[in-house]
Amino acid sequence: MENVYFDYAATTPVDERVVEAMMPFFTERFGNANSLYALGRDAYRGLEDARERFASGIGAESPNEVIFTSGGTESDNAALVGILSRLAPQGGAHLIVSAFEHHAVLHPAEWLEKHGYEVSYLRPREDGHIHAEDLKAALRPNTKLVSVMHGNNEIGTVQDIAAFSAIAHEHGALMHTDACQTLGKIPFDVTALGVDAASFSSHKIYGPKGVGALYLKRRTPFETQARGGGQEFKKRSGTQNTPGVVGFTRALELMLEEQPAEMERLARLRDRLILGVTSRLENTEPSASTGKRLPNIAPLLIKGVEGEAMLLQLDNKGIAVSTGSACSSGSLEPSHVLLSIGCPAEVAHGSLRLSLGRFTTDEQVDYFLETFPPIVERLRSMSPVYARMFGSVS
Amino acid sequence: MLYSDKVMDHFNNPRNVGVIEDADGVGEVGNPVCGDMMKITIAVDDSDHIADVKFQTLGCGAAIATSSIVTEMAKGLTLEDAVAISKQQVADELGGLPASKMHCSVLATDGLKVAVDDYLVKHGREPIAGEVKSADPNFDPHADEDHHHDHDEDDADHVHDTAGEDGSCSQCCQRP
Numbered sequence: 001m002e003n004v005y006f007d008y009a010a011t012t013p014v015d016e017r018v019v020e021a022m023m024p025f026f027t028e029r030f031g032n033a034n035s036l037y038a039l040g041r042d043a044y045r046g047l048e049d050a051r052e053r054f055a056s057g058i059g060a061e062s063p064n065e066v067i068f069t070s071g072g073t074e075s076d077n078a079a080l081v082g083i084l085s086r087l088a089p090q091g092g093a094h095l096i097v098s099a100f101e102h103h104a105v106l107h108p109a110e111w112l113e114k115h116g117y118e119v120s121y122l123r124p125r126e127d128g129h130i131h132a133e134d135l136k137a138a139l140r141p142n143t144k145l146v147s148v149m150h151g152n153n154e155i156g157t158v159q160d161i162a163a164f165s166a167i168a169h170e171h172g173a174l175m176h177t178d179a180c181q182t183l184g185k186i187p188f189d190v191t192a193l194g195v196d197a198a199s200f201s202s203h204k205i206y207g208p209k210g211v212g213a214l215y216l217k218r219r220t221p222f223e224t225q226a227r228g229g230g231q232e233f234k235k236r237s238g239t240q241n242t243p244g245v246v247g248f249t250r251a252l253e254l255m256l257e258e259q260p261a262e263m264e265r266l267a268r269l270r271d272r273l274i275l276g277v278t279s280r281l282e283n284t285e286p287s288a289s290t291g292k293r294l295p296n297i298a299p300l301l302i303k304g305v306e307g308e309a310m311l312l313q314l315d316n317k318g319i320a321v322s323t324g325s326a327c328s329s330g331s332l333e334p335s336h337v338l339l340s341i342g343c344p345a346e347v348a349h350g351s352l353r354l355s356l357g358r359f360t361t362d363e364q365v366d367y368f369l370e371t372f373p374p375i376v377e378r379l380r381s382m383s384p385v386y387a388r389m390f391g392s393v394s
Numbered sequence: 395m396l397y398s399d400k401v402m403d404h405f406n407n408p409r410n411v412g413v414i415e416d417a418d419g420v421g422e423v424g425n426p427v428c429g430d431m432m433k434i435t436i437a438v439d440d441s442d443h444i445a446d447v448k449f450q451t452l453g454c455g456a457a458i459a460t461s462s463i464v465t466e467m468a469k470g471l472t473l474e475d476a477v478a479i480s481k482q483q484v485a486d487e488l489g490g491l492p493a494s495k496m497h498c499s500v501l502a503t504d505g506l507k508v509a510v511d512d513y514l515v516k517h518g519r520e521p522i523a524g525e526v527k528s529a530d531p532n533f534d535p536h537a538d539e540d541h542h543h544d545h546d547e548d549d550a551d552h553v554h555d556t557a558g559e560d561g562s563c564s565q566c567c568q569r570p
Contacts, residue, residue: 309453309458346426346427383431
């Protein structure tokens with residue numbers, strides 16, 4: 001079997017129905033949505049039609065609450081820096097972010113810390129969840145913004161954002177959530193979650209790369225991070241990516257149409273993978289297994305094996321996966337997500353994330369379960385410490 | 395980051411895997427906390443040549459490939475020539491290594507050095523390899539890389555409060 005893709009949390013192929021929706025906006029309806037003549041007005045209609053549909057898809061009260069961006073990273077950066085620099089232009093305000101955020105949140109938080117803001121990195125507990133009482137304990141009199149990701153990209157846990165919004169609001173702080181991993185995959189509604197800001201990415205849901213969105217609830221303080229022509233309600237200047245926005249919106253609609261059946265199908269495949277691996281191989285476990293979790297992420301810890309070695313061996317068999325090992329993709333430290341939930345570094349080096357999606361089949365899961373155990377057994381047999389650390393070689 | 399064909403060949407078909415029973419010298423370097431651990435065993439003949447060498451490695455593709463090639467390079471060499479194999483020679487022999495993986499070749503040459511010195515010391519002779527940092531359990535394999543341990547650096551990759559209580563960095567094997 002060739003090209004078994006188990007890395008949908010990294011990116012997804014663009015759905016053909018999405019490509020079809022985008023095509024007219026490349027060649028025929030190519031006008032600048034800000035131009036006054038017919039071609040511009042036509043592109044404007046396409047853009048604003050997409051904005052209305054997108055806003056409705058996330059439960060926003062008004063299309064004006066949706067700002068299209070270049071992706072999840074830009075949205076996260078803009079949310080943190082844009083909100084705090086308007087609320088407290090001279091610094092001094094306190095920001096709480098969870099310690100297992102994506103770097104698109106952590107790094108702007110660190111930047112803010114160096115520029116006069118206070119930042120707390122709220123640790124999840126070992127179950128992979130942020131607990132409400134821990135958030136309450138982290139609040140300070142000057143806490144102005146809380147940012148907790150909705151679904152974690154590595155371990156798949158889903159956080160109780162509605163509860164955190166209530167806590168933040170009661171304290172007079174605003175709430176942002178990075179929803180790049182959850183949009184379209186599980187129910188997501190900005191009003192139900194009570195958030196003031198939320199970040200989204202198109203390429204995680206079978207839309208094109210280079211497109212994202214930032215939800216900003218009406219009247220949320222925000223200092224633009226892209227000055228220029230004043231597009232996107234003066235919140236994000238730059239000629240809008242009309243084909244990208246149209247594609248992103250179509251992608252979201254398809255996700256929502258298919259969501260109930262897909263959630264059930266993917267959760268079943270996820271559980272087959274987790275149970276299949278842990279029953280076939282000793283010293284393996286899921287890194288998170290309780291509470292609300294994304295249906296499409298199987299987070300595994302394979303003790304006594306280094307993640308990159310597994311990744312490369314699986315690649316030889318046509319299977320694409322991710323690992324939180326230090327040695328993966330040029331990074332030098334094991335996953336900050338796994339360390340934040342108390343996973344020891346030597347175990348985090350053996351992490352494997354399988355993320356499933358629209359084109360994942362039972363046959364692909366079967367193929368993985370057949371292919372993977374011999375790879376692990378071989379690598380363990382080559383290790384100088386496996387027998388010492390874990391008893392007999394399996 | 396891309397591996398050369400030769401790295402992939404040695405990773406997929408590693409040479410000289412295993413342990414020599416009753417080895418003359420044993421070298422163990424690295425630390426599972428850092429994700430890299432290597433054990434090299436050697437058999438030495440009467441004329442101070444390496445007659446046989448085997449390895450076991452826990453680590454990434456580069457760690458396995460560098461271990462494998464260093465065993466090929468060392469076989470038949472005098473002890474002096476074996477300890478003189480440099481990390482650059484190992485990397486060159488593999489057709490190059492990504493910059494972030496150069497420390498793996500240090501581990502491979504260090505494992506060999508420790509094994510040679512182990513043999514010499516066991517036979518009442520002076521060690522010849524000099525100080526081998528990775529034999530220290532607190533060795534930081536990334537210390538010589540462009541990597542920021544200063545948590546105030548602009549592009550530090552760490553979440554600040556994960557630094558260990560003793561001042562160590564829990565994320566990258568840096569010790570105080």
